[in-house]
Amino acid sequence: MTSIRDVAKIAGVSPATVSRVMNGTANVNEEKRQRVEAAIEKTGFCPNELARALYKKSSKIIGVIVPDIENPFFSELAKAVEDEAFQNGYRMLLCSSGNNAEKEMQNIQMLVQMKADGVIIMTDSADTGKVLKACQVPVVLVDRTLQNVNEKAVVKSDHYKGGYLAAEHLVQCGCKKIVCLKEPSGYSSGNERYRGYLAVCEKYGLKEQSVDCTYVYEEGIRAVGKMLEQYPDVDGVIAGNDMIAMAVYKELTRMGKKIPQEVQLIGFDDVKFGQIFTPELTTIHQSIREMGTAAAQIIEKCVEGQPCQKKNIFDVSLVVRETTMEW
Amino acid sequence: MTSIRDVAKIAGVSPATVSRVMNGTANVNEEKRQRVEAAIEKTGFCPNELARALYKKSSKIIGVIVPDIENPFFSELAKAVEDEAFQNGYRMLLCSSGNNAEKEMQNIQMLVQMKADGVIIMTDSADTGKVLKACQVPVVLVDRTLQNVNEKAVVKSDHYKGGYLAAEHLVQCGCKKIVCLKEPSGYSSGNERYRGYLAVCEKYGLKEQSVDCTYVYEEGIRAVGKMLEQYPDVDGVIAGNDMIAMAVYKELTRMGKKIPQEVQLIGFDDVKFGQIFTPELTTIHQSIREMGTAAAQIIEKCVEGQPCQKKNIFDVSLVVRETTMEW
Structure with missing residues (x-):
């Protein structure tokens, strides 16, 4: 196998110079650089940490793929992964x-080619699932699940309980006409929360009322009009996440409805912005930070050849703030 | 130079199998994989796209290093880079x-080793600057400048004008005791805005009043107490960014001060949350999306060998919403 010394000899430079060219971390004069690059090309030498990672054990890289970096749920989660990773040299x-x-598939391919030690991904695409199934690096699914992925582990909240807690809280606040803003794309998270809501409807003999609404702020603004058309006497809203809850607050307020006096409102996630917002959001708390940390730790365990738990379901809890009130 | 055929021959498999092992995109039986990996190790073969990128022209990767992924200014900017990059195959x-x-230095090293086509970075560290100076890939500094970095380009707002506009707006709203929450770490962005504020103080014969406050929400909460102690009759506040403006609003309101009736408040950045917030923030608009797009385009131009403009200063503008009022 070609060594750095062989490359240096052919190029007529010191091994340290070869190393500098490959790492790109210091200036090397242009003529020397060209000689080094020619020697590398000639010998097919795999020189640096990254190239070694192509067939060695660990690149010390953890890849994270999120659906929307502008949603604070995902940036808070990524921050937690980053903190855990950095602490352990990743x-x-x-x-x-x-x-x-x-994009997801391109990103997975890129991370695999870099021999990332693992990929933490939040996705709902069946196509992406196929790519993940064939993926040679450990995959941790976070927040949402997919069928047939061969994942190392799943890290997610108890969404069913979250939906149940949200609906039951509105009932206890006196709501009789609760509308659930339901994610229409079939995300496992949205489906499970909706089932929790349905169970409460059944328990208290309430009519199921739902309106389709994705997880993006602007969609929340649009959904309010549709909701009032379909359910003009709505007195409680379960939003798909905190961003949607903020959109519903803004739009209902603009239309002259008082929250929580006329319509009570609950979000989901407990992102930091939910507390910064005025009024502060009543919401379902997800352990965002703990889930990010757990996902990173699973990958670290895989690298060390240690076993890891496949199903990691985090508990959720109700956080009552200012958008609901018990009478 | 070793070819994929040589590796396949030694391993006794087809070239397609070697490719599958290296790309990790399909299942290969364990025994075959081990033979392929042994052959690769023996020959020092550099097999895949990434390894080729080690000495070839373009990896089609743009690296972005931000100080805080939880601050929406940076996530909005990263999103813009991503959109522009994806459109052009990056x-x-x-x-x-x-x-x-x-962390910055580790990240730079990693991106250089991946032969990223360029690094877009927001930093204020002189140490990081030294690493960037020796960096063999194009560097674009965004939002903040550093001395002696050999950067390809700088992309930033006219912070001086921003500080000036903010202060003059408060004057026009009748404020006489304006406090500037000043970033204490010497960031170029903060310094320039402060100079704009000073110019307005001089123009209107106002006393300079400032309190140190970083760009992080929790710091904004803490700064309010200090501000009221030092300047109990403050009637206008220039926050370092929109996150700080939200913190000041929350904390002043908690203490019983009315905004904008008793204290007027202006932010900086014009992040989307500033509009989602209630009351909607008066702020200085930065062209966040356009700056992210421009930074990515500069790197694309470098790859294509096209010239690019070194200094890219984006205009700012005043956006009057609900936290200030002209009498």
Whole structure:
């Protein structure tokens, strides 16, 4: 196998110079650089840490693919992964897919080619699932699940309980006409929360009322009009996440409805912005930081050849703030 | 130079199998994989796209290093880079440094080893500057400048004008005791805005009043107490960014002060949350999206060998919403 000394000899430079050219961390004069590059090309030498990582054990890179870097749920989660990774000598590479399956697949391919030690991904695309199934690096699914992925582990909240707690809280606040803003794309997270809501409807004999609404702020603004058309006497709203809850607050207030006096409102996630917002959001707390940390630790365990738990379901809790009130 | 055929021959498999092992995109039986990996190790073969990128022209990767992924200014900017990159066949790798110079340097090293086509970075560390100076890939400084970096280009707002506009707006709203919350770490952005504020003080014969406050929300909460102690009759506040403006609003309101009736308040950045917030923030608009797009385009131009403009200063403008009022 070609060594750095062989390359240096052919190029007529010191091994240290070869190393500097490859790492790109110091200036090397242009003529020397060209000789080194020619020698590398000639010998097919795999020189640096990254190239070694191509067939060695660990690149010390954890890849994270999130659907939307602008949603604080995902940036808070990525921050937690980063903190855990850095503490243990790993680096995080973050990719934002915009919920676009093509981007997700490109990002997975890139991370695999870099021999990332693992990929932490939040996705709902069946196509992406196929790519993940064939993926040679450990995959940790976070927040949402997919069928047939061969994942190392799943890290997520108890969404069913979250939906149940949210709906039951509104009932206890006196709401009789609760509308659930339901994610229409079939995300496992949204489906499970909706089932929790349905269970409460059944328990208290309430009518199911739902309106489709994705997880993006602007969609929340649009959904309010549709909701009032379909359910003009709505007195409680379960939003898909805190961003949607903020959109519903803004739009209902603009239309002259008083929150929580006329319509009570609950979010989901407990992102920091929910507390910064005025009024502060009543919401379902997800352990965002703990989930990010757990996902990173699973990858670290894989690298060390240690076993890891496949199903990691985090408990959720109700946080009552200013957008609901018990009478 | 070793070819994929040589490796396949030694391993006794087809070249397609070697390719599958290296790309990790399909399942290969364990025994075959081990033979392929042994052959690769023996020959020192550099097999895949990434390894080729080690000495070839373009890896089609744009690296972005931001100080704080949780601040929406940076996530909005990263999103813009990602959109521009994806449109042109590039992929973005995002690293969050937590304003930690050691993390920044590790991230730069990693991106250089990957032969990223360029690094877009927001930093203020002189140590990081030294690493950037020796960096063999194009560097674009965004938002903040550093001395002696050999950067390809700088992309930033006209912070001086921003500080000036903010202060003059408060004067026009009748404020006489304006406090500037000043970033204490010597960031170029903060310094320039402060100079704009000073110019307005001089123009209108106002006393300079400032309190140190970083760009992080929690610091804004703490700064309010200090501000009221030093300047109990403050009637206008220039916050370092929109996150700080939100913190000041929350804390002043908690203490019983009315905004904008008793204290007028202006932010900086015009992040989307500033409009989601209630009351909607008066602020200085930065062209966040356009700056991210421009930074990515500069790197693309470098790859294509096209010239690019070194200094890219974006105009700012005043956006009057609900936290200030002209009498």
